Amino acid sequence: MAESETASIQERISMFDEKMISAQRAARSENWREFKKIFEVDRMRLLDPLDLFGNTAIHIATHSDNPNLLQELLEMLPRQERWRAMRMGNCVNNTLLHEIIFCTTVDMAGVVFKLEKELQEEVESYDPLVEVRNDSGESPLFRAAKLGKLKMLKYMANHVVGDIRSHFVRFDRCSILHACILGQFFDVAIWLLRLDGSLAQHKDMDGFTCLQLLANMPLIFRSQTQSSMGAVKNLVYYLLPDEGYEIDDDYDEKGEEEEESVVFRLRTDLESGPLDEAKQPAFSRINYAIWKILAKEFNGIGHIWQKKKQHKLAECLAELLVQKDFSWQISFHSNFQPLIVLPILSSKLDRIKEIQLMKEKRQLVEIAHSRISKPLLKESISKASHFKNYTPLLMAAGSGIVEIVEKIIDMNPEAISHVSQDEHNVLHMAVKHRQLKIFNLIKRNSAFKSLIHRITEEGRTLLHQVARMEFYKEQRLPGVAFQLQDELRWYERVRRIIPPHYLMHCDKDGLTANDVLEMEHQDMHKEAKCWIKETAQSCSTVAVLVATVVFAAAYTIPGGSENGRPVFFGSRVFLFFTVTDVVALVSSLASVVMFLSILTSPFELWDFYKSLPRKLNLGFALLFFSLVCTMLAFSATVLLTIQLENTEWTSVLFYCAGFLPVAIFAWMQFPLYKTVQKLVRRLYNGVKQVVANYIDQLFQKT
Template identity: 25%
Template structure:
């Protein structure tokens, strides 16, 4: 009966607690938790959230009462009994998240500190995906919460475990931060733990791989307009630097950020102007007495090197340039460009600049091109490659080493007996190890099962390639699976060349010139991948560099040279030009560009299938030629009909004399009027250009539309036809207005211009609707090298 009496109030409290949490009546929730701490462990929702989970989830940084909500959670945490606090805070929901996981994901540094200070072991708790609160903060880009948790963990742990930075799929916090494009956070992660640069996930990708797959975060992949480029060059963007740990400050909501930035604007201007006095003063040369008294660490030297690379001008010049950029920002705002426009471009420039800084850090600590087995024992290298593997007990040292000291004479017999027993055990298990490895390779299930039942610890043993029985079995299954192929992972430079990230390609080649030798599974190097994927900027960059000749002569596993790959067409249509006909024109230009950029002897005539580059081009572009011909004919038919109608009207107009001829002299009656001359010239121009347009369109209709015609002939005919058509349309409108001007009385002459403008609106809309096509034609003809569209990604 006593148990029943205790459970009934608990059930009632849970129901009320659920209602109070849904209504965010945190005062009542706090009273319940104080009086009955076990209520904090009760799972209230379908997702198994407790009251603490719900309270933390209610926090939003952009809310006005964000600080008040953080205080509610702090009061709930402080109300927990000390002996039960850790147990309550470890309660997980259906996703395995604790309240600290949710606080880290939402980015509340105050709540994170409040919970983590109860016991630092909470920072190492994992959810179902193997994510710790540290990982959650990095995954959602919450820098302040991450830095505070990282600070608490580093202080509490004697030997910090880097496994807290990794989840089940092998992704680290650096992988996740770069994937989410949180480059400011990624820079801090590298600054505090550069070992993560070399970490690899289950797919075999390093953080540099992830960055190389994001062309949209680099300036080379952005196609800004002229006016946007001017703003892009003028806006000021701060550089990333290693941040020191500090207590969480004031959190401003997002809707307050504009006011905060406006208040900080005068201070930024003051710092920029006052920097002139500092820069104009005498500067100390490196190696001076002051430098000797205040030595700089490696991080400061690296930051100075980055600043010198970023600003090639002297410091006083740089200050003047920054002052000029600041003045330009003020002018743009005054002219009404809008802070929102500048802020949008500034965010883009920040992303570009910070991505480059992260890239520099990643490549700086990259070690894939170093040979790491010089003079090392295989066992040592295995332990370095697999630091998380449980180390088996080592074999005791030889007898003459073990008993060389006189202090160990008392335990000589005991140690000797253990040594002999170890030798016997080693002799017994040596054959078992070899049998187990061979059995795993041969997929003998019964043998492996029997050995593991007899010697369970033997699962830790590795073969010569540092693989245990589990890895050997998985590899064997992959080889036996007909749908699985042994795919060679692409290196970062190959991935960057494929995606068109010129910054990554250039930096890697400057740091590791041997990277140009990298090949993918199809034996394609960076040059072949750039050609195949139409990455014109990467191709031009590589051709400007003095590459070894073997790079230019490289062929893939099918014997295709760079010209063969340039001839192949894929369905993704990478060029920034609409229409199949113009796509075909740029395909021809790309083929010619590759052919003329490389020495002729670099192109072999036939691949392994006996195909030439020209044959591949004709074969793969058949559908594009067909679609382009169809579009050309359809466009010409529509425009020729309009041109014929205008020619008919223009002929009738030009043969008509306004007011008629003079009966005596035969000259036009209105020939001395200015409008008469305008009418005569405009009608003649309309007739001539309409007939010219009709001729060009008819020439396209009667064309054979072969591959070579798309390079110059057909686009130029269409351009000239459209130019003539637009000119004839304008001339017809002018002649109509000039002829109608004679019919107006003197009283409404002043209203003639507005009336004619309204009358010409329909035909003007038609002309403007065709202008994009006209400009696309003009651009495609003028451009010698096609322009890549970065809306097409290869993931």
């Protein structure tokens, strides 16, 4: 046993001899001259494995990106061995042409094609190198597309002798377009789609088309990344030029690439419309050049620009795929829409017990399903995936991709009426996944009223869908209480649009939407109670402390008093101190009252809709205002006490020092600021709508 272990260790150590190790060092240090000299002595060693992946020295030479080196190494071998070297595969059967796709210059592939043409006369029957597939069934053409090498892909495509479509699918039925989309190489995907439009209809082994795949990738679209970028990044994103997103046109033997690139740019300039050469072309070029310099100097700008380019290309690809998508035409409209199912009359306490029993029953069913045999489990999973295999329209609605939903509805207005096999429409998907942008988009459509009456196969109305937390994702909100408030807002938003009698409708479990809401949000309700209690207690302690400080400051007057009259009574700074101190005391005591009113509230579920969050926000606002006034009173006190001659710069200095804690307090982003931001946005939208209605009325009168 020990001897065999020793032998295996020696085998592992002696895998590479000194010559091969020297060649490895030369390749790692990119000393290609030394690399070539090593194999000039023993040329047949060029066919031996040089690394752990089975790559030969010929494969490794592709890393040099030097066509002359590759040609010289191949020409060292005899003609018959040269043919073998070009076709030799590594551990996954990647040939020389598979590895060349990483090169930046297409001349590397040109060397191989040239030598192959010279040697093909000596071989009776052979498959061209560009047709050879690796263990995954990928040709060099497929591999170049999968890794986003558009320039090399175009070059190899021009050297395909037979039908190029034979390169578009590998052994696992994944198409070349699927691979590009998964790798997020959208410029390559656009080029391929123009080459062969039938790729848009191809389905992979999971039954997904390319548009379905794209509909499950929300982060590559602008509509899903705008909120997470921040104000400064969004401003830079907006100011970046809208042109310059054409696909790479560095190489095309036919000389037609320049025209195709211009067409791409005209079609994909979705924000600013088609480019017009007469509209300040010089300004556009200067603007583009300036931003290009800034992007090179600042990595942040370059990253944002790259993201904008990705968004533009993804949007253009989505538009091309939508033009070839007709899956929405297959709609499963049920001939029988059930009437509402009324709940059994019972007391509130009995109903709560029923809900609890229903929840426990559901948990037991889930445990039982997890213990079933593997064949039955596979069958249930495949059945579930069959019913969940929605069209791109419904998938995009669930993912919140406004661009895809908008393009499908614009190109095919009747697509909005599409219903899935389990009786879900686009509005159900938007509500179930809490996609507000999609909800508002559909709400503006004239078909909105016809969508709200749909009841799913499981007997769920829109209100049941929004009451469930099956697809809930935690929002970027500062606390659990505000997350619960957001859920209740969603429920109320949907309740306003559905028919009133749907409030009494029961699903297949015998639960109304309100029952589902209470049952599903029970844990969140408990967490929200604890969070808002702890927050109110902590903030009330701070407010009492501030009130104590400013109350004591009112009796310890700066500079003291003479015969009951303050020494600095006639000073404007003293008047400022008095006002800020009184305001700080009043606002801090008012915030204490607000926090105490929270602690004495009943904490019912619907108290978190308006009452409790409003009190908490008002308490935060008063506490923040009291801290600001306290800092101002402190700065005024310091100025009165020191009495420096040059008061201009000292006043500024002390006020800045006094505002430092306030700035830190504001930087923590309390819920107040989020609420104020939303309130301002609502007021703006309301005023905008009123002005628009007023203008419409004026036009109608005229």
